[in-house]
Amino acid sequence: MPHARSGSDASTSGSTSGRTGRPRSAAADAAILAATRDALCDLGWSKLTMGDVSARAGVAKTTLYRRWAGKNELVVDAVAELFDTLELPDRGSLEADVEYVVLQFAQLLARPEARTALMAVVAESTRDEALRDRIRSAIVERQKRLVVLGRERAQARGELPYEEAGPLADRATDLIFDVIAGTVVHRALVSAEPVDELWVAAFTALLMHGLQGTAP
Amino acid sequence: MPHARSGSDASTSGSTSGRTGRPRSAAADAAILAATRDALCDLGWSKLTMGDVSARAGVAKTTLYRRWAGKNELVVDAVAELFDTLELPDRGSLEADVEYVVLQFAQLLARPEARTALMAVVAESTRDEALRDRIRSAIVERQKRLVVLGRERAQARGELPYEEAGPLADRATDLIFDVIAGTVVHRALVSAEPVDELWVAAFTALLMHGLQGTAP
Amino acid sequence: MPHARSGSDASTSGSTSGRTGRPRSAAADAAILAATRDALCDLGWSKLTMGDVSARAGVAKTTLYRRWAGKNELVVDAVAELFDTLELPDRGSLEADVEYVVLQFAQLLARPEARTALMAVVAESTRDEALRDRIRSAIVERQKRLVVLGRERAQARGELPYEEAGPLADRATDLIFDVIAGTVVHRALVSAEPVDELWVAAFTALLMHGLQGTAP
Amino acid sequence: MPHARSGSDASTSGSTSGRTGRPRSAAADAAILAATRDALCDLGWSKLTMGDVSARAGVAKTTLYRRWAGKNELVVDAVAELFDTLELPDRGSLEADVEYVVLQFAQLLARPEARTALMAVVAESTRDEALRDRIRSAIVERQKRLVVLGRERAQARGELPYEEAGPLADRATDLIFDVIAGTVVHRALVSAEPVDELWVAAFTALLMHGLQGTAP
DNA sequence: CTTTAAACGAGACGGTACGTCGTGTCTTGCC
DNA sequence: GGCAAGACACGACGTACCGTCTCGTTTAAAG
Numbered sequence: 001m002p003h004a005r006s007g008s009d010a011s012t013s014g015s016t017s018g019r020t021g022r023p024r025s026a027a028a029d030a031a032i033l034a035a036t037r038d039a040l041c042d043l044g045w046s047k048l049t050m051g052d053v054s055a056r057a058g059v060a061k062t063t064l065y066r067r068w069a070g071k072n073e074l075v076v077d078a079v080a081e082l083f084d085t086l087e088l089p090d091r092g093s094l095e096a097d098v099e100y101v102v103l104q105f106a107q108l109l110a111r112p113e114a115r116t117a118l119m120a121v122v123a124e125s126t127r128d129e130a131l132r133d134r135i136r137s138a139i140v141e142r143q144k145r146l147v148v149l150g151r152e153r154a155q156a157r158g159e160l161p162y163e164e165a166g167p168l169a170d171r172a173t174d175l176i177f178d179v180i181a182g183t184v185v186h187r188a189l190v191s192a193e194p195v196d197e198l199w200v201a202a203f204t205a206l207l208m209h210g211l212q213g214t215a216p
Numbered sequence: 217m218p219h220a221r222s223g224s225d226a227s228t229s230g231s232t233s234g235r236t237g238r239p240r241s242a243a244a245d246a247a248i249l250a251a252t253r254d255a256l257c258d259l260g261w262s263k264l265t266m267g268d269v270s271a272r273a274g275v276a277k278t279t280l281y282r283r284w285a286g287k288n289e290l291v292v293d294a295v296a297e298l299f300d301t302l303e304l305p306d307r308g309s310l311e312a313d314v315e316y317v318v319l320q321f322a323q324l325l326a327r328p329e330a331r332t333a334l335m336a337v338v339a340e341s342t343r344d345e346a347l348r349d350r351i352r353s354a355i356v357e358r359q360k361r362l363v364v365l366g367r368e369r370a371q372a373r374g375e376l377p378y379e380e381a382g383p384l385a386d387r388a389t390d391l392i393f394d395v396i397a398g399t400v401v402h403r404a405l406v407s408a409e410p411v412d413e414l415w416v417a418a419f420t421a422l423l424m425h426g427l428q429g430t431a432p
Numbered sequence: 433m434p435h436a437r438s439g440s441d442a443s444t445s446g447s448t449s450g451r452t453g454r455p456r457s458a459a460a461d462a463a464i465l466a467a468t469r470d471a472l473c474d475l476g477w478s479k480l481t482m483g484d485v486s487a488r489a490g491v492a493k494t495t496l497y498r499r500w501a502g503k504n505e506l507v508v509d510a511v512a513e514l515f516d517t518l519e520l521p522d523r524g525s526l527e528a529d530v531e532y533v534v535l536q537f538a539q540l541l542a543r544p545e546a547r548t549a550l551m552a553v554v555a556e557s558t559r560d561e562a563l564r565d566r567i568r569s570a571i572v573e574r575q576k577r578l579v580v581l582g583r584e585r586a587q588a589r590g591e592l593p594y595e596e597a598g599p600l601a602d603r604a605t606d607l608i609f610d611v612i613a614g615t616v617v618h619r620a621l622v623s624a625e626p627v628d629e630l631w632v633a634a635f636t637a638l639l640m641h642g643l644q645g646t647a648p
Numbered sequence: 649m650p651h652a653r654s655g656s657d658a659s660t661s662g663s664t665s666g667r668t669g670r671p672r673s674a675a676a677d678a679a680i681l682a683a684t685r686d687a688l689c690d691l692g693w694s695k696l697t698m699g700d701v702s703a704r705a706g707v708a709k710t711t712l713y714r715r716w717a718g719k720n721e722l723v724v725d726a727v728a729e730l731f732d733t734l735e736l737p738d739r740g741s742l743e744a745d746v747e748y749v750v751l752q753f754a755q756l757l758a759r760p761e762a763r764t765a766l767m768a769v770v771a772e773s774t775r776d777e778a779l780r781d782r783i784r785s786a787i788v789e790r791q792k793r794l795v796v797l798g799r800e801r802a803q804a805r806g807e808l809p810y811e812e813a814g815p816l817a818d819r820a821t822d823l824i825f826d827v828i829a830g831t832v833v834h835r836a837l838v839s840a841e842p843v844d845e846l847w848v849a850a851f852t853a854l855l856m857h858g859l860q861g862t863a864p
Numbered sequence: 865c866t867t868t869a870a871a872c873g874a875g876a877c878g879g880t881a882c883g884t885c886g887t888g889t890c891t892t893g894c895c
Numbered sequence: 896g897g898c899a900a901g902a903c904a905c906g907a908c909g910t911a912c913c914g915t916c917t918c919g920t921t922t923a924a925a926g
Contacts (some may be wrong), residue, residue: 453870618830
């Protein structure tokens with residue numbers, strides 16, 4: 001079973017895990033992921049090398065390859081950890097919640113390791129189905145929780161109509177997620193303009209009321 | 217003057233261009249960009265090599281490097297040509313125009329050479345200011361024309377209020393562009409879900425009326 | 433006391449050997465040496481690996497390293513066993529004895545495990561004194577017995593003059609051994625020509641009578 | 649045409665050699681072979697690495713591999729140059745000529761680069777026919793000239809009977825070459841004893857008169 | 865019998881070298 | 896001067912072995 005990441009796979013393989021032989025170092029995993037983020041900051045995606053990561057982590061190259069199939073997989077796991085720090089406290093209104101999550105996401109994208117890595121792995125994933133799945137399960141699907149949470153609160157507040165859980169509600173969740181995440185990413189990385197409060201307010205207003213929202 | 221692109225830069229084409237010696241082959245430029253797109257389709261961004269492009273174009277590697285500084289610049293120019301084919305005929309209403317442009321953009325992103333190249337060069341641009349500028353001038357700013365055109369038509373139809381040209385209007389254009397382009401890219405490449413008519417309709421509705429658009 | 437070969441070194445076997453704990457498997461030694469010869473046949477010296485030997489012998493790598501310091505030592509012991517099968521029956525005359533021993537030695541060098549291993553360990557021994565000693569004691573000195581035996585018989589037959597045992601006789605033995613072993617090795621491995629009866633006869637004649645032997 | 653050594657192959661491919669492209673650096677060849685000998689002295693065969701040679705020669709690893717298929721071929725060419733320095737001036741008698749050539753050959757084998765490399769490549773050649781041929785053509789056959797020259801002189805002096813040139817004479821040459829080269833190599837590298845004047849005299853005497861030479 | 869301590873299998877580990885590939889530059893000789 | 900061809904220095908790749916280590920298990924002799 002090569003490349004079986006210990007962390008993300010809940011590798012609770014039965015009871016006694018793997019039977020014989022020296023067990024894999026748990027510390028190495030953490031060191032490697034941290035070293036990967038460090039290297040991303042210093043070098044960016046394209047100049048990051050497996051050899052450099054292994055050196056920073058104080059680990060042999062083979063140890064990297066025993067756990068990850070390559071740079072892509074490694075970097076996905078390294079940045080996925082960043083995304084898990086996102087939170088959505090109740091700000092009192094749908095509008096405030098949206099503004100908060102947009103800002104938080106923008107701050108994440110301001111980190112150099114996230115900026116450089118995110119688009120790169122997405123680019124790679126266009127030709128690698130396994131990688132695409134890994135990104136979806138490690139990052140995308142996990143962060144939809146923020147949208148779901150926000151909608152539930154808004155519904156509880158009466159700001160949005162109730163909708164039965166089901167494929168319809170899922171489709172709405174997906175759409176909102178694509179709009180928010182996509183727009184912020186585009187603003188931050190493609191347009192390369194700052195995500196400041198003014199812009200966030202304008203974007204939130206558009207989200208709330210649409211293009212015609214201020215029309216008579 | 218190294219790396220002065222012949223095509224997009226009006227560059228040395230003026231009257232007598234460069235003084236002496238053999239002039240650069242104009243045919244080579246087109247062949248190289250076409251070969252680049254071919255190679256992107258076959259290999260994807262990360263496996264595309266300058267050597268391979270030169271071989272496909274029937275051109276020496278030195279000829280490539282005489283015209284482009286590297287893979288990044290070459291690919292930006294190669295995909296920029298694709299974007300210039302986008303159009304926005306008058307579909308009769310703002311809603312219809314939005315749906316049309318979203319679909320057209322999605323079709324562009326369905327092409328493998330665009331899928332794989334677009335995110336990759338954006339990723340590279342996070343650490344390369346010159347590349348970022350090149351992307352903006354060659355792709356982003358050029359396509360904002362579609363948003364500007366759509367807004368003007370909608371204003372003429374009375375669907376949107378007039379706004380004086382100025383930084384305020386520009387900011388609105390930028391926002392709308394980020395929302396549309398970002399959302400479609402995210403749907404197509406990150407979520408990796410189809411951009412079909414159902415989804416386009418839902419996205420357009422959201423754009424028109426906002427999250428609360430269907431609320432009582 | 434690591435790397436204390438059990439077999440050839442009479443080592444610590446005296447009375448109680450090592451005190452307590454599980455004793456080393458005697459079967460493993462034989463299995464390892466046989467596996468080494470097998471691997472030499474299949475792969476040759478340079479592609480033989482410790483891991484491969486351990487797998488063939490059904491033994492863990494640590495078990496190898498507990499007994500031999502490395503590939504060199506292991507292979508010397510493995511081929512030394514081959515050399516111990518050489519014999520010298522009395523063929524009736526010095527000439528016949530010489531022919532017999534030359535043929536026997538050539539047949540040994542026809543075995544792939546001996547061909548590939550012998551020169552290799554000698555090559556290694558040029559930079560490793562301990563290895564050189566191991567080769568001498570395990571192979572070279574042991575086989576001088578054949579020369580000594582042949583000389584004694586020839587002296588008994590009156591074919592060669594008696595010589596008192598001593599450094600002078602040893603020097604003669606060494607010289608004859610170098611001439612016979614060296615020449616056969618060179619013919620078989622360097623010149624890579626067959627050691628057939630014709631050649632053996634010519635070599636023996638040269639040995640018996642010298643270059644001028646047939647001269648008037 | 650990969651790995652086509654410039655030097656040894658009389659690569660006089662037609663008239664204009666290879667047509668287009670940058671020609672291979674002639675200086676690189678010499679630098680590489682010298683670096684190889686240096687490295688052999690410092691490290692010995694088994695610790696010599698292609699990377700180290702390339703570094704010493706101030707040359708890229710790819711440049712090595714463009715010219716030689718691997719370590720074996722490279723080292724054969726490097727030591728072959730050493731052998732070409734052997735000479736055989738007329739010492740006045742067959743006996744003196746033999747002593748001279750033996751001493752010269754022994755001095756060559758005293759050089760660390762020759763000691764360590766010679767046996768190693770022979771060992772490798774037992775499983776690589778192409779390498780065996782390379783050794784024969786680059787080293788063995790070239791040095792038989794010494795034997796041929798010595799015999800011709802001895803025949804002119806009347807020390808040896810004339811023999812028509814032909815397969816019979818060739819066989820005699822081969823035998824003498826195997827005896828001299830094999831014996832000296834065995835003395836120097838396997839027995840690891842000094843090749844001093846005393847030993848050379850004894851060996852020459854044996855060669856001249858045979859085992860029974862001193863017998864009544 | 866236990867106890868005890870080493871041998872044992874498995875396999876992860878830090879290293880080093882491998883031979884290949886891509887980059888961007890250079891050196892040829894022909895246009 | 897442009898251009899095709901291809902050699903070049905450089906540096907990363909992913910793999911293979913090395914020899915060591917750390918587990919848990921086995922095994923014979925000592926107590």
